[in-house]
Structures are given as C-alpha cells and as structure tokens.
Amino acid sequence: MAHLVETMAYAGEVPWHGLGVRVPHDLSPYEMQVAAGLDWTVEKQSMSTSEGIVIPNKKALVRSSDRSVLSIVSATWEPCQNETAFQFFDEFCRAGDMQMHTAGSLKNGRIVWVLAKVDESFELFGGDRVDSYLLFSNPHEFGHSIDIRFTPIRVVCNNTLTLSLRSVSNNSVKFSHHKQNFEITLKSAKKMLGLAQEQFYSYRQTAESLGEKRYRDETAIEYLDNLFPNFSEKKRGEYLHWDELSKTSKKIYQLIETQPGHQFRPGSWWNVFNAVTYFTDHERGDSADARLASAWFGKSRVLKVKALEKAIEYSKAA
Structure with a gap:
C-alpha cells in the first residue's frame, strides 16, 4: 500500500x-x-x-x-x-x-x-x-x-x-x-x-454528559451495530445478540472497558464513544499514515462524528 x-x-x-x-x-x-x-x-x-x-x-x-x-x-x-x-x-x-x-x-x-x-x-x-x-x-x-x-x-x-x-x-x-x-x-x-x-x-459539556450516563449491554450492542452493521445476520429477537454483531463491532465492544483511559469513567457512554475513536485512530487500517489520513480527511472522520451524535442520542435515552 x-x-x-x-x-x-x-x-x-x-x-x-x-x-x-x-x-x-x-x-x-x-x-x-x-x-x-x-x-x-x-x-x-x-x-x-x-x-x-x-x-x-x-x-x-x-x-x-x-x-x-x-x-x-x-x-x-x-x-x-x-x-x-x-x-x-x-x-x-x-x-x-x-x-x-x-x-x-x-x-x-x-x-x-x-x-x-x-x-x-x-x-x-x-x-x-x-x-x-x-x-x-x-x-x-x-x-x-x-x-x-x-x-x-x-x-x-x-x-x-x-x-x-x-x-x-x-x-x-x-x-x-x-x-x-x-x-x-x-x-x-x-x-x-x-x-x-x-x-x-x-x-x-458533551463529554461530561456522556460520562454521567450509564450504558446497558444491549444498547451498547445496538449502538455499535448502527455504526458497523452486520448485513449477513438477521435480528432474531427484540435485542441484538453478541453473535449477531460484525467483527468490527465485537472488537470495539471489547475495547469499551479495556481501552486506555477506561478507568476514568467505567460503565459510561463516554467509554463507549471513545472505544470507537480509539479503534479508528489506532487499530483500524493497515498503517499509521492511512489511519491519520482517514481520521482527519476521510471516512473515519465522518464515522467519528456520527459516533458522537449517536452516543449523545443513546445516552439521553439511558
């Protein structure tokens, strides 16, 4: 590349x-x-x-x-x-x-x-x-x-x-x-x-609000599926299940309480949102320069803005 x-x-x-x-x-x-x-x-x-x-x-x-x-x-x-x-x-x-x-x-x-x-x-x-x-x-x-x-x-x-x-x-x-x-x-x-x-x-103010709102497993899963949908799986019930998530969603879900800084506000929507930004900036893509280009001027930039908007939306319903 x-x-x-x-x-x-x-x-x-x-x-x-x-x-x-x-x-x-x-x-x-x-x-x-x-x-x-x-x-x-x-x-x-x-x-x-x-x-x-x-x-x-x-x-x-x-x-x-x-x-x-x-x-x-x-x-x-x-x-x-x-x-x-x-x-x-x-x-x-x-x-x-x-x-x-x-x-x-x-x-x-x-x-x-x-x-x-x-x-x-x-x-x-x-x-x-x-x-x-x-x-x-x-x-x-x-x-x-x-x-x-x-x-x-x-x-x-x-x-x-x-x-x-x-x-x-x-x-x-x-x-x-x-x-x-x-x-x-x-x-x-x-x-x-x-x-x-x-x-x-x-x-x-947004960060403080996200840090005050707790997420539930089913809503965090739904949030991630909204950002990284798994088109090969059909929803089997009222809530999505772990095995219905895409590989990317599963990786990010595991980062929620393990990413650097997770200890500051465990269980919060601030952690959920930052799991997405951490993944896109540090783990997604083939190289550091590809991640940089995408984070500031490409698809990851748009994705992270959407992730913030959706995190605000889900946290308000929490």
Missing part, C-alpha cells in the same frame, strides 16, 4: 500517529514549512490534446518540486501557495495564543495541513484530559475547500475528533479557491475563529 503521508514535521511531544521529524518550537512559519518539506509552489498550466488542441476552461495544477500534476482545475480556480497558507495560519496562531505543532502533506501533496495547539484544555473524572487544536488544511485539489476545524484530542489515548458536520457545523471555517472570493472570505474566517473556544466548552 502506498504511503499517504508524504512529509511531516512536529514541534514538542511526539504526535499520536508517531509520524514525522522533530523540530524546535521557535521556528518561523517559513522555517516550519521547509522542515515539513513543503517549500514548493504550484502553478496552473494549459492543457492540450495529443493533436495539440488547447482544452478550454481547464488547467493542470503542477507542483514545482517534481513537475507532478496534482489536479485538474477550472480556469477561475486560484491556488493558495503553501507560503501564503502558512503565513495566514500563523496569524491565527499569534492572535489566538496558539502554537504551530505539526505540519505535513498527504496524498502526494494534494493536501497540505497544519495542526496548531490552542492554550485550552479540560480535565474530567479525576485525570482524563482533553486538549484543543485547530486543524488547517490547504488542498491543492479541485472540489476541495481550504478549511479550519476544531480538533479535540484526548491525551490518555490520543483519540482525535474533527468536528465539522451538522450539529457542530460552526466549528469549521471554509473558503473557496475562486479569486473573487478569496480576500473577502479570509477576513470572515478570522472573525469566525473566535468560535473555537466556544466549541471547546460545548464539547466539554
């Missing part, structure tokens, strides 16, 4: 995925960009057929370092260069008392990202700490927006969550690559980032 993480650098503690090279804390945005192997540019180039006929309204997005084509874009699509992106995100870091923590690229340079640590954390249940981060991504890929997401990370097990859907939609800031919208949306994004702290407090 091809590596999804192309380059990466981090300052401070080793990140949860264990990837990248360590760098000093005091690097400038450009120095961090160079350390992460992101000191390259992209440019739009005309495309033509094998007969030499120019293809209208389409451009190839070409990377300077190796002349590889990252994407096919429209004529109005404007790339955001890595240096511009780093300077832009550095403004958020300095204005919001944040530190640039990790930077890298995925999918052969198609996604460039930076993770910044916010000076906010909370501790629950006598030692279960959650730290706050902002994840900034600059995709060099048509159809994808530049965005910033609120990303809480549970310290004891390094479970991650990138919140950007439905009930938590306000913690994602997005803007397009169309030239006429770029500057306007940059200004609005800066204003919207003030919501990050508000979202962090909201997540704390």
Whole structure:
C-alpha cells in the first residue's frame, strides 16, 4: 500500500500517529514549512490534446518540486501557495495564543495541513484530559475547500475528533479557491475563529454528559451495530445478540472497558464513544499514515462524528 503521508514535521511531544521529524518550537512559519518539506509552489498550466488542441476552461495544477500534476482545475480556480497558507495560519496562531505543532502533506501533496495547539484544555473524572487544536488544511485539489476545524484530542489515548458536520457545523471555517472570493472570505474566517473556544466548552459539556450516563449491554450492542452493521445476520429477537454483531463491532465492544483511559469513567457512554475513536485512530487500517489520513480527511472522520451524535442520542435515552 502506498504511503499517504508524504512529509511531516512536529514541534514538542511526539504526535499520536508517531509520524514525522522533530523540530524546535521557535521556528518561523517559513522555517516550519521547509522542515515539513513543503517549500514548493504550484502553478496552473494549459492543457492540450495529443493533436495539440488547447482544452478550454481547464488547467493542470503542477507542483514545482517534481513537475507532478496534482489536479485538474477550472480556469477561475486560484491556488493558495503553501507560503501564503502558512503565513495566514500563523496569524491565527499569534492572535489566538496558539502554537504551530505539526505540519505535513498527504496524498502526494494534494493536501497540505497544519495542526496548531490552542492554550485550552479540560480535565474530567479525576485525570482524563482533553486538549484543543485547530486543524488547517490547504488542498491543492479541485472540489476541495481550504478549511479550519476544531480538533479535540484526548491525551490518555490520543483519540482525535474533527468536528465539522451538522450539529457542530460552526466549528469549521471554509473558503473557496475562486479569486473573487478569496480576500473577502479570509477576513470572515478570522472573525469566525473566535468560535473555537466556544466549541471547546460545548464539547466539554458533551463529554461530561456522556460520562454521567450509564450504558446497558444491549444498547451498547445496538449502538455499535448502527455504526458497523452486520448485513449477513438477521435480528432474531427484540435485542441484538453478541453473535449477531460484525467483527468490527465485537472488537470495539471489547475495547469499551479495556481501552486506555477506561478507568476514568467505567460503565459510561463516554467509554463507549471513545472505544470507537480509539479503534479508528489506532487499530483500524493497515498503517499509521492511512489511519491519520482517514481520521482527519476521510471516512473515519465522518464515522467519528456520527459516533458522537449517536452516543449523545443513546445516552439521553439511558
């Protein structure tokens, strides 16, 4: 399997995925960009057929370092260069008392990202700490927006969550690559980032609520089957049975009271939810870089948001 993480650098503690090279804390945005192997540019180039006929309204997005084509874009699509992106995100870091923590690229340079640590954390249940981060991504890929997401990370097990859907939609800031919208949306994004702290407090309330609600075996089984259904088995009674669960659901069920940090709130929906995030971040997939790509930009990101929403739903009925 091809590596999804192309380059990466981090300052401070080793990140949860264990990837990248360590760098000093005091690097400038450009120095961090160079350390992460992101000191390259992209440019739009005309495309033509094998007969030499120019293809209208389409451009190839070409990377300077190796002349590889990252994407096919429209004529109005404007790339955001890595240096511009780093300077832009550095403004958020300095204005919001944040530190640039990790930077890298995925999918052969198609996604460039930076993770910044916010000076906010909370501790629950006598030692279960959650730290706050902002994840900034600059995709060099048509159809994808530049965005910033609120990303809480549970310290004891390094479970991650990138919140950007439905009930938590306000913690994602997005803007397009169309030239006429770029500057306007940059200004609005800066204003919207003030919501990050508000979202962090909201997540704390959710975590506290899940920690107070007890799960029953049959409801935990139903919850997991909702996320990882076993289509080969038919429900035999009012409640699902253990042997009717999918292999993935069985693995996660066994993690509920054995995962790192399970001792802080045994028997709670907080444990059930974190069993899902622990599995997707640390056990699912073939490699650490595949799990990272999926956790932040792929199927696991969507799955974990659904897992949180369903955990809230089930806990309210408990």
